[in-house]
Amino acid sequence: MAKYILKRLGYIIIVFFLLSILLFGIFKMVPGDPARLMVEGQKQSVSPEQYEMLYQQARVRLGLDKPIPVQYLSWMGNILQGDFGYSTVYRIPVKELIGPPMKNTIALNVVYYIFLFAIGIPLGIKCAVKKDTVFDTSLQVATMIGISIPSFISALIFIYLFAIKIPIFPISGMVTTGANFTGFRAFLDYLYHMALPIIVCLTGIGGLIRYVRGALLDALSMDYVRTARAKGLKEKTVIYKHAFRNAMIPITGWIVGSIVGIFGGAVIIETLFSWKGVGKLLIDSLNQHDYTVALSMQMFYILLGLAANLITDLCYCIVDPRIKLD
Amino acid sequence: MLFGKKKEKEQRSVLEEEQMQSPFRTIIKNLLENKLAMGGLIVFVSIFAMCFILPIWFHQDLNYQDPTQKNIAPGFSFLSVPSDLKNNAEVIEFGPTYGVGVDKDGYVYEWGQLTKNLKKIPADMGKVVDIAVGQDHVLAINDKGNLYTWGFNRMGLNVIPPELKGKKIADIEAGYQVSVVVTEDGKVVSWGNTSAVDISTANVKDEKVKEVKANIQTAIALTKDGKVISLAKKETALDNVPEEIQGKVEKIALTDKAAAAVLKDGTVKVWGNNHDHIFSVPEEVQGKAVDISGGRNHLVVVTEDGNAVAWGGNENKQATVPAKASNIAKLTSGYYQNCIIKEDGSVVTWGLKGYLLGTDNLGRNVFYRILKGGQMTMTVGFIAVIIQFAIGILVGGISGYYGGTVDILLMRLSEVVGSLPFIPLALILSALIGNKVSDVGRIIMIMLILGFLGWTGIAGLVRAQVLAERNKEFVVAAKALGVREKNIIFRHIVPNVMTIIIVQATISFATCMLTESGLSFLGFGVAEPIPSWGNMLNNCRSSEVISQYWWRWVFPSVVLGLCTVSINLFGDGLRRAVDPKANER
Numbered sequence: 001m002a003k004y005i006l007k008r009l010g011y012i013i014i015v016f017f018l019l020s021i022l023l024f025g026i027f028k029m030v031p032g033d034p035a036r037l038m039v040e041g042q043k044q045s046v047s048p049e050q051y052e053m054l055y056q057q058a059r060v061r062l063g064l065d066k067p068i069p070v071q072y073l074s075w076m077g078n079i080l081q082g083d084f085g086y087s088t089v090y091r092i093p094v095k096e097l098i099g100p101p102m103k104n105t106i107a108l109n110v111v112y113y114i115f116l117f118a119i120g121i122p123l124g125i126k127c128a129v130k131k132d133t134v135f136d137t138s139l140q141v142a143t144m145i146g147i148s149i150p151s152f153i154s155a156l157i158f159i160y161l162f163a164i165k166i167p168i169f170p171i172s173g174m175v176t177t178g179a180n181f182t183g184f185r186a187f188l189d190y191l192y193h194m195a196l197p198i199i200v201c202l203t204g205i206g207g208l209i210r211y212v213r214g215a216l217l218d219a220l221s222m223d224y225v226r227t228a229r230a231k232g233l234k235e236k237t238v239i240y241k242h243a244f245r246n247a248m249i250p251i252t253g254w255i256v257g258s259i260v261g262i263f264g265g266a267v268i269i270e271t272l273f274s275w276k277g278v279g280k281l282l283i284d285s286l287n288q289h290d291y292t293v294a295l296s297m298q299m300f301y302i303l304l305g306l307a308a309n310l311i312t313d314l315c316y317c318i319v320d321p322r323i324k325l326d
Numbered sequence: 327m328l329f330g331k332k333k334e335k336e337q338r339s340v341l342e343e344e345q346m347q348s349p350f351r352t353i354i355k356n357l358l359e360n361k362l363a364m365g366g367l368i369v370f371v372s373i374f375a376m377c378f379i380l381p382i383w384f385h386q387d388l389n390y391q392d393p394t395q396k397n398i399a400p401g402f403s404f405l406s407v408p409s410d411l412k413n414n415a416e417v418i419e420f421g422p423t424y425g426v427g428v429d430k431d432g433y434v435y436e437w438g439q440l441t442k443n444l445k446k447i448p449a450d451m452g453k454v455v456d457i458a459v460g461q462d463h464v465l466a467i468n469d470k471g472n473l474y475t476w477g478f479n480r481m482g483l484n485v486i487p488p489e490l491k492g493k494k495i496a497d498i499e500a501g502y503q504v505s506v507v508v509t510e511d512g513k514v515v516s517w518g519n520t521s522a523v524d525i526s527t528a529n530v531k532d533e534k535v536k537e538v539k540a541n542i543q544t545a546i547a548l549t550k551d552g553k554v555i556s557l558a559k560k561e562t563a564l565d566n567v568p569e570e571i572q573g574k575v576e577k578i579a580l581t582d583k584a585a586a587a588v589l590k591d592g593t594v595k596v597w598g599n600n601h602d603h604i605f606s607v608p609e610e611v612q613g614k615a616v617d618i619s620g621g622r623n624h625l626v627v628v629t630e631d632g633n634a635v636a637w638g639g640n641e642n643k644q645a646t647v648p649a650k651a652s653n654i655a656k657l658t659s660g661y662y663q664n665c666i667i668k669e670d671g672s673v674v675t676w677g678l679k680g681y682l683l684g685t686d687n688l689g690r691n692v693f694y695r696i697l698k699g700g701q702m703t704m705t706v707g708f709i710a711v712i713i714q715f716a717i718g719i720l721v722g723g724i725s726g727y728y729g730g731t732v733d734i735l736l737m738r739l740s741e742v743v744g745s746l747p748f749i750p751l752a753l754i755l756s757a758l759i760g761n762k763v764s765d766v767g768r769i770i771m772i773m774l775i776l777g778f779l780g781w782t783g784i785a786g787l788v789r790a791q792v793l794a795e796r797n798k799e800f801v802v803a804a805k806a807l808g809v810r811e812k813n814i815i816f817r818h819i820v821p822n823v824m825t826i827i828i829v830q831a832t833i834s835f836a837t838c839m840l841t842e843s844g845l846s847f848l849g850f851g852v853a854e855p856i857p858s859w860g861n862m863l864n865n866c867r868s869s870e871v872i873s874q875y876w877w878r879w880v881f882p883s884v885v886l887g888l889c890t891v892s893i894n895l896f897g898d899g900l901r902r903a904v905d906p907k908a909n910e911r
Binding site for chain 1: 362738741742744745746747749750751753754755757758759836840843844847848849850863866867869872873876879883886887890891893894895898
């Protein structure tokens with residue numbers, strides 16, 4: 001087990017470095033000179049010679065005078081020491097810039113996952129138990145439609161219905177403007193602004209429902225379920241004690257894999273609802289050509305993806321002793 | 327319900343018929359019996375056919391923009407002259423999306439798409455004798471010579487200048503957001519938004535003006551002694567009035583960039599900028615013309631025998647004169663609409679009726695953009711799936727057949743690609759590379775990104791299938807015959823697992839369409855002016871658009887939603903048909 005984890009970690013590190021070289025190369029190809037951007041403001045006030053000098057100084061300060069491999073090494077070295085560079089737009093360290101959006105994203109995702117699991121798992125179980133009834137079939141069609149409709153369309157529909165036609169929710173943003181709530185009232189206001197984005201995200205709940213349904217149906221077709229029924233056990237016991245416990249194996253993997261996702265913002269939803277999370281930060285930094293931020297965030301997303309993969313595999317191994325890792 | 331009772335019968339029939347039916351026919355039969363899947367297929371095929379066939383007849387330049395036609399709601403009411411007016415009309419004038427008419431009793435009618443202010447017709451006008459219509463305001467004059475104006479009321483447009491008090495009025499005209507009045511003694515007075523329509527009355531200070539014509543940018547005047555004078559402050563192509571016609575002009579008309587005059591001898595002369603073949607005056611009207619009128623890009627002439635002839639732009643059928651247009655008493659054209667009042671007072675109209683699904687913020691036809699956007703979204707999705715398919719089969723096939731180190735390496739690669747966060751990576755690649763390439767290059771890039779990041783699902787599926795098949799007799803037989811390994815994998819094994827791959831590809835197609843739309847919606851996919859279903863929604867995020875201009879987001883959303891839902895329903899049905907055992911789960 002320990003050997004396996006070490007092996008996977010080593011592999012994550014290799015992949016991470018390869019991708020970082022690739023991304024760094026792509027970012028270096030981008031037109032636009034950050035050093036020029038830095039001294040642009042002084043162009044009018046100083047003489048051309050001084051301007052050229054300032055520009056060269058800025059290049060040295062940003063390390064742009066060195067060859068690209070050296071630039072990469074110093075960039076990587078800084079990242080490993082926790083220094084992600086400066087945002088060219090906000091002029092503060094990326095680390096500080098990412099803090100508040102990260103909190104917002106985590107808050108939104110935590111509430112979302114609570115609702116997702118609280119609604120999705122019971123519905124999935126019910127579908128499996130009542131397989132091929134009207135309830136199941138209609139929910140299958142409904143979830144199919146929910147999965148097929150992209151989040152921005154459901155967002156537009158929900159904004160139209162519940163923020164414009166029947167204005168019960170705010171259209172976008174995170175706080176009521178000009179209200180200046182404090183304490184618990186501010187927290188409630190925050191949750192209130194979270195409601196519509198979460199409802200829109202929940203239109204994609206069909207994925208979880210179908211997954212749970214499939215896992216439970218797989219378990220219900222097993223021989224031990226037939227044995228349990230033959231023993232005359234109550235149907236409830238058969239389903240929840242025998243089948244569902246076994247169905248939990250794939251479901252747990254799914255849950256753990258997605259929980260790693262709470263750090264990654266839903267780009268489209270956050271942009272649409274002006275929710276200042278990491279997804280919106282990524283879009284904004286790309287739109288404002290703030291590539292230091294975009295690059296750091298991309299590395300963060302990649303790390304997140306690779307970590308989710310490893311954690312899911314480990315989780316399968318823990319909940320199901322039959323699975324052997326090698 | 328749908329599957330519940332029927333299923334047991336179905337199952338039996340599958341088992342029985344498998345013995346005498348080829349698997350392929352069983353799949354088709356299963357599929358045909360699944361109503362949802364067939365419904366999905368029919369909906370998708372109709373949307374597909376619509377998007378690829380209709381634009382053959384129906385064409386619009388993708389770079390076309392027209393501010394006068396922006397944000398028009400769906401409907402065909404521009405030419406719906408009220409029945410009360412139809413046989414009793416005195417004057418009819420057109421605005422960009424509406425019409426205003428006066429009947430012989432001086433009562434004013436309005437139809438088409440009217441703003442709130444336009445609907446507020448002043449009640450106390452008495453008997454109206456003439457009207458003039460601008461972008462969204464109306465100017466009217468009654469039999470006592472009093473002026474009235476309503477509609478768009480900013481830029482001072484609603485204030486009739488005091489110098490007109492008590493003056494007798496000879497002609498009224500309304501331009502984009504400007505009103506022009508000619509008094510009986512030949513003076514011109516104008517007011518309104520002078521920055522949009524840049525005209526000056528100084529050019530005609532010493533002339534006695536008979537009438538003025540305005541388009542959306544400028545205006546020209548015709549004096550009582552038959553001279554044409556441009557009212558533009560800045561130099562325009564309309565200033566170059568041909569010298570030989572000065573003093574002989576009877577009637578004038580304006581299009582967007584050209585002016586036309588009917589001379590005393592009945593010939594027609596056009597000058598300005600030649601657009602939409604506007605300079606090609608039909609030979610049959612030369613020497614016979616008595617009246618002329620102009621729209622945005624077409625001209626209509628009435629000949630001395632009372633018939634109408636039109637030429638110029640015809641994309642809205644504005645230059646296609648209907649056969650019943652004879653015995654003409656009065657002709658008016660405005661924007662893309664035309665109207666003829668016959669000698670018996672009846673009305674004939676032709677030109678732009680409206681837009682099936684409305685227009686967007688740049689005046690582009692939403693219906694046409696949905697068709698073109700559908701072509702784009704489906705093409706991008708299709709080619710992306712082909713790329714996924716090719717890489718997936720190659721990687722999965724090799725990996726599954728050879729096993730060992732090759733398998734481990736390829737599956738690791740697939741795992742890495744699969745765990746890359748898709749949307750952020752696609753956003754960054756599109757932002758970084760997209761700026762440097764052309765529009766078409768950008769679209770190709772989107773296809774490549776979708777293809778190269780999304781093949782892992784298919785690869786895994788193919789690998790599993792190949793693993794299951796590779797020890798079967800037919801593979802052993804092929805090996806014994808000395809068939810090359812490459813051919814064993816791709817000629818013998820892969821065709822056997824093709825059905826399952828096709829199911830996966832169907833669902834991938836819907837996913838690719840969704841991802842492309844998502845990227846375009848965020849502004850990182852297909853770029854304007856080329857439409858895609860996603861980027862049509864890009865500028866519909868504000869609450870103003872969502873609530874007031876609903877047609878701009880509802881129709882693209884409905885089509886995209888219908889399309890992906892139907893593909894997924896079909897894919898689901900296909901999966902059930904290919905693998906009937908999945909039904910038992």
